[in-house]
Every structure is written in C-alpha cells, then in structure tokens.
Amino acid sequence: MRAQDIESLLSVSRPTLAPDGSVAVVSVTHPSLDADASVGQLWSVPLDGGAARRITRGRIDTSPRFSPDGARIAFLRADKGEPAQLVVVDARGGEPLVLTDAKLGVESFSWSPDSARIAYTAPVAEQGRYGTVEGISPAAEPARHITTLNYKMNGSGYTGDQRAHVFVVAAPPVDGEPAYVASPLPDGSTPEAALVPESTRITTGDDSWSAPRFVGERVVAIARRHAGRDRDLRNQVWSIAAGSEPEALTDLGSLDISDIAEGVDGTVYLVAQELGPDGTDFVGRNSAVYRLDGRMPVLLTDPETSDHTGQLLTATGEGVLIPGLWNGRQHVHAVPGEPITSGDYEVTGVATAAGRVVVSYQSPTSFGEVGVVEGGGIRPLTDFGAALASTGLVAPAELTVTARDGYPVHGWVARPAGEGKHPTLLMIHGGPYTQYGIHAFDETQVYVDAGYAVVYCNPRGSSGYGQAHGSVIREQMGGVDMTDVLDFLDGALDEFDDLDPGRLGILGGSYGGYLTAWTIAHDHRFSAAVVERGYLDPSAFIGSSDIGSFFPQGYNGADRELQRRQSPQEVAHLVTTPTFVVHSELDLRCPLSQAETYYATLKLQGVDAELLVFPGENHELSRSGRPRHRVQRFEAILDWFGRHL
Numbered sequence: 001m002r003a004q005d006i007e008s009l010l011s012v013s014r015p016t017l018a019p020d021g022s023v024a025v026v027s028v029t030h031p032s033l034d035a036d037a038s039v040g041q042l043w044s045v046p047l048d049g050g051a052a053r054r055i056t057r058g059r060i061d062t063s064p065r066f067s068p069d070g071a072r073i074a075f076l077r078a079d080k081g082e083p084a085q086l087v088v089v090d091a092r093g094g095e096p097l098v099l100t101d102a103k104l105g106v107e108s109f110s111w112s113p114d115s116a117r118i119a120y121t122a123p124v125a126e127q128g129r130y131g132t133v134e135g136i137s138p139a140a141e142p143a144r145h146i147t148t149l150n151y152k153m154n155g156s157g158y159t160g161d162q163r164a165h166v167f168v169v170a171a172p173p174v175d176g177e178p179a180y181v182a183s184p185l186p187d188g189s190t191p192e193a194a195l196v197p198e199s200t201r202i203t204t205g206d207d208s209w210s211a212p213r214f215v216g217e218r219v220v221a222i223a224r225r226h227a228g229r230d231r232d233l234r235n236q237v238w239s240i241a242a243g244s245e246p247e248a249l250t251d252l253g254s255l256d257i258s259d260i261a262e263g264v265d266g267t268v269y270l271v272a273q274e275l276g277p278d279g280t281d282f283v284g285r286n287s288a289v290y291r292l293d294g295r296m297p298v299l300l301t302d303p304e305t306s307d308h309t310g311q312l313l314t315a316t317g318e319g320v321l322i323p324g325l326w327n328g329r330q331h332v333h334a335v336p337g338e339p340i341t342s343g344d345y346e347v348t349g350v351a352t353a354a355g356r357v358v359v360s361y362q363s364p365t366s367f368g369e370v371g372v373v374e375g376g377g378i379r380p381l382t383d384f385g386a387a388l389a390s391t392g393l394v395a396p397a398e399l400t401v402t403a404r405d406g407y408p409v410h411g412w413v414a415r416p417a418g419e420g421k422h423p424t425l426l427m428i429h430g431g432p433y434t435q436y437g438i439h440a441f442d443e444t445q446v447y448v449d450a451g452y453a454v455v456y457c458n459p460r461g462s463s464g465y466g467q468a469h470g471s472v473i474r475e476q477m478g479g480v481d482m483t484d485v486l487d488f489l490d491g492a493l494d495e496f497d498d499l500d501p502g503r504l505g506i507l508g509g510s511y512g513g514y515l516t517a518w519t520i521a522h523d524h525r526f527s528a529a530v531v532e533r534g535y536l537d538p539s540a541f542i543g544s545s546d547i548g549s550f551f552p553q554g555y556n557g558a559d560r561e562l563q564r565r566q567s568p569q570e571v572a573h574l575v576t577t578p579t580f581v582v583h584s585e586l587d588l589r590c591p592l593s594q595a596e597t598y599y600a601t602l603k604l605q606g607v608d609a610e611l612l613v614f615p616g617e618n619h620e621l622s623r624s625g626r627p628r629h630r631v632q633r634f635e636a637i638l639d640w641f642g643r644h645l
Helices: 003-008 442-449 467-471 480-495 511-522 551-556 560-565 568-574 592-604 627-644
Strands: 023-032 037-046 060-066 072-078 085-090 108-111 117-125 162-170 199-201 209-215 218-223 236-240 255-262 268-274 287-293 296-299 320-326 329-335 346-353 356-363 366-374 377-380 397-402 408-414 422-428 453-458 499-509 528-532 579-584 609-614
Touching: 003 023, 003 442, 003 627, 023 060, 023 366, 023 627, 060 108, 072 108, 085 117, 108 209, 117 209, 117 218, 162 209, 162 218, 209 255, 218 255, 236 255, 320 346, 397 480, 408 442, 408 480, 422 442, 422 480, 422 511, 442 453, 442 627, 453 480, 480 499, 480 511, 499 511, 499 627, 511 528, 511 568, 528 627, 551 560, 568 592, 579 592, 579 627, 592 609, 609 627
Parallel strands: 037 060, 329 346, 422 453, 422 499, 499 528, 528 579, 579 609
Antiparallel strands: 023 037, 060 072, 072 085, 108 117, 117 162, 162 199, 209 218, 218 236, 255 268, 268 287, 287 296, 320 329, 346 356, 356 366, 366 377, 397 408, 408 453
C-alpha cells in the first residue's frame, strides 16, 4: 500500500437492520484525493444472498437508522462546505427528504418507538457568532468572556458559545407533496414557505447535551449540569420535555455515562466509566455496562476484563449487545452473557432484529466489512476491502516479548517482502489508553511498502489488557512504558534476523509523540525520529489544551515538580537524534506551541531538526484530515527516514 492508496480505506459505519432482519444498511466512506475530503454513501446489504449496492448519491451520507416500523431510513447528509443535516428516505428507495436546516449542523439522532418523531442534537450558535448575522466575520465578533476551565474542543473550537441542544422533529411521510421555494408576488413581497418541517427545541440554558434517546415516549439525554461540572468528568441522564425542567433519571454518582438504551422489557441500560469518588480518576479506567434500578446504576460487566467504550449499545429481547475490546481484538458481548463472536476481528458496530445479529468489523485484510453472526463467528456479507487488498497488504506477525521485569508485552512485526537487512521503525501509538489492533492499518502498510520493517506493540499504559495494565504509568510516564517498547524492539530484533539493528527509526503521535521524544532523550540508538502532534510539556498543557484541566494532573500528577520530571521538554537538551517534528496548526488537543517550543530547543542546541506544520488541520490529521494533506504527511515522513536510514 502506498500513500495515495488511502482512497482504498473504506470505512463502514455501525449497521442498521430492517425489522424483519432481511437487509442491513451501512454508510461506506473513504478519503477522496479528487474531492480532498471524505466522501461516501449508504449501501444496502442483503442477509440472504445478493450483492451490496449503493442506495444514495450524496457527497457524504452517514449514520443510517431504520425507523422502528422499517418504512424509512434516517441519516445525516453533508454537502460540500455545508454542515450535516438530518434527512429521511423511503426504505424502498427514492429522493431523500431534508428535515433540518441547523446552522451548525446535526450531531446525533434517535427515532421514537412509533416512528413518528426524531430527537436530535445540534449546536446552537450564540447570537452574533458563527454566521448568525450576515456580514459579521469571525474577526468582527465580540470578545469571548470566559469564566470556566473547559471552553474549547479539538475539531470544534470554542464550545461555550455553541452549546449542543436537543430538538424533536416530526418525521413526515416521504411520499407527500414536496416543499417549494415561493415565487415573488407582483407587489414585491414573497410568501413565506417552510422548506423543512419545524423542529421543537426541548432544552435551554448553557448545558451541552449528547446521546438523545427515546425511553418509551420520553426523550432522554446526557448532560453535565451539576455545580462542580467544570472540575470533574461526571454526568447524568435526564428526561427532558419542552417547557419543563429536566428530570434526573440517574443520581450524580461517580460515572461518566456515554450511552443509553432501552431493552424490550423497558429496562434502561447505560455504558459508563467509573471515575472514583472525586469524579476525576479516569486513568486506565474501562467503560462497563450498567442497568438502571430506579435511579441507581447496577454494574453488569467486569471493567477489568473488557472495555465497552462508545455509543454502541443495541437492545435485544434478553438484554443488550455491545462490542468489547481485548488483546487487539473487539468482539460482540451479550449482556448478560458471554461474547458471541471470536477470531481475528475488531467489531465496530452491531445491530439485531428478528433474531439475527449483524456487525460491521475490521480484519487483517480489510478496513471495514459487514457480516452476520453465526455459530460464534462472522459470515462475511461484503468485500469492501478488495481494493485495499489489491494494493499488496503484508500480514504482520504477532509477537509477545518478555520485558526486563518479566512482564509480557504484546504486539506485531510487519516485514517487507524479500531478503533483509531491512531498516526498522519502532512505532508507538497515542492515548496512552488506546491500543494497536489486528485490522489493516495504513500506517504500517505504507511504511512496509516503502521497504521498512515496522515494530509496534501495546506497552503498559495501553488499553485492552485490563485496568492495572493501563493505570500503572500514572505519575511515572516514561518508565515501564518506555522500557516495554524498547524491550519489544529488542525482542523483535532477536526473533527476526532480517531486521537491521544498525538502521533504526522511531515515531509516534500524541502520547506516541511524548514517548518518542522521551525515548530519544534516554536511548541514542536511533538514526532518526518523528515526533508528531506530541504531548511534550505537561505543565504548558494546562490552560492551552482542551483536556489541560485534567489530563496532566491525572497522568503526571498535580505537583509541578513531578510533572517536570516526566516532561520530554525538560530533557530535550539530551537529544542528539535527528528529529522531524510534525504538527497541525489548529490542534487544540496538543497545541502547536508544544511542537514549536520542542523544535526550537532542539534547533538551538544544534540537533538536526525540522518542523512541518499543516494549515487548517487539527489533532486528527492522520486519521481524518484532508486526503491530500494525509498523503503529503506520509511523503514527508518517508522522505525524512529515507535521508537518515
């Protein structure tokens, strides 16, 4: 796979399944170099034979959901330069009907049980901002008066003046008379014509809402409305109705709730992360499934043995289904019950109807497919990965290495075809509480295609191996996480004699940028390094990052001296490795100043260092940035390693 082949990275959304279990619908999206954007449409996937087919023609159509009666499909559609709007289409096909004209777009939505209404969330701009007044440019808007700690978010910018609120809109029949733009009358007036149905806003105030759902006839959603919300991460589920004060469905405990679902029997289920008594203990914490007993969440799954992160709850007759992450794989768990899938898959979404279970998933040979769960496995229904496979994927070898203290470190080694010795890259993931998995990964494949062996693992601090594995680096970052990646590299060099220990590179982004910068200050074996979107100065992170009010304190500790002892910036004077610093101009997660200060420090002390800054991009450049920028990024990194390895 070469950099330009990112167009073959077809991502598949969470599926939605017709009530009779006959057909699934997914959104299939991919980067387009021509459009310089992510594009995609909805596809229909029959469960009992027949090829998948494209059923919409929008520029970017996402998040499909069948109405409970199966007659319509709602989804989000965004045209070029415009935010996503909520639309519905006849499930048999036809022209979509637009339901919203939200100035800043629609974020998420849910059908009512009777298929008559849809609840959705949309950011509401403060008057005078974000184009609410024609002729007032962003530079001419009033000053922002900020009184909170948390007021911005990577990819969104300032959030205090664009709170997400909940709306309800009637879902009209899709075969009704269309709305028309009115023509002017002879007297110069123009009759008012409603081109979209009227939505009812049912939340007010300065709260932001997420995950709207119908529980019976009630609309429920998640919000942080308590007095200390600016200093902890807790939230609650609320029942909301127009003109009424929200009613709490859960007590303010110690949970960060991310999803809600109502079972067939009326039981309400939650996905939530336990945060400890002060509501800030997030390090190494897995999310689990709960059921509501009155207002009290009752734990149903063991967070030590699986992570159920995300808005992926699916109700069944007996409980819920949800993917769970472990050991580089992700499988469907029945709650209550056991996993119902196995094998080398990463399940990314699940739907069920008429006794059938359909999943979207990734595999070592595909970035996204649809399959049906049968006999504890997954029967593929699609072959969206064919184009990617044709680029020449390399199957990484799975490896477990015993670290210097006896701890097992799990990961992979991907090697180019042909005889070595191959220059070798040690690649480190972000997070730190994330993990590398078994799915086809563009980062690995592009570097292998260019002739590099790629060594990558999930050191202590990663997710997917239990909470103790993830939390051990608290207040001691750069300890066992650094020795784990180095020991895994040494183990790979011992295991595979076609890897060249004399030509080593190291690279990583975000936390991976942190550990790369930290490692090259302590180990000088590497010929070159790439520090990308790095978390490089914990103390400077506070107040500049969108997570600066809690992340450094959680991982590095609240004491400033302790933070300094874990700071790559504080040991940058020890670096001699040629270092390429890559960052994005609009990164609010790891702000550009982190990279600029680090780069200047290296440059001033005579290190061979270069800085590459991408305009208009944020922290997600490598995953969802402009496709042309993504290709340029790959080319620049390959050029750097080519010059030094």
